[in-house]
Amino acid sequence: MKIKLHNPKRETEIPGGLRADELCRRLGLNRESVLIIRGDELVTGDAVLDEGDTVEIRPVMSGG
Template sequence: MKVHLHNPKREIEVTGPLKANELCAQLGLNRESVLVIRGDELVVGNTVLDDEQPVEIRPVISGGAE
């Protein structure tokens, strides 16, 4: 599957199927600090990702007004 990563921005190929949690572990990412997106859908950790649809991984950013 094609995986689009942000920060730094890059694209890699990963062999699936993998659960979202497994993908993050394989890439050395803390699952709680990233969002895994398939198409227009935010996926949970046990969602199985296959080779057919690209996946995007974005860092979680928090903030707010004082």
């Protein structure tokens, strides 16, 4: 599956068939500090990401 990361902006590929939580672990990311987006859909940590998916990972932003 194709992974698009932001901050810093880069792309990588990882074999599919794994949960979103596991993807974060493999990339060394804190699951609570990022949003995982597949297409136009925000995915949960237990969602299974498939080989053909393109996933975007964005940092959680907050402000006041």
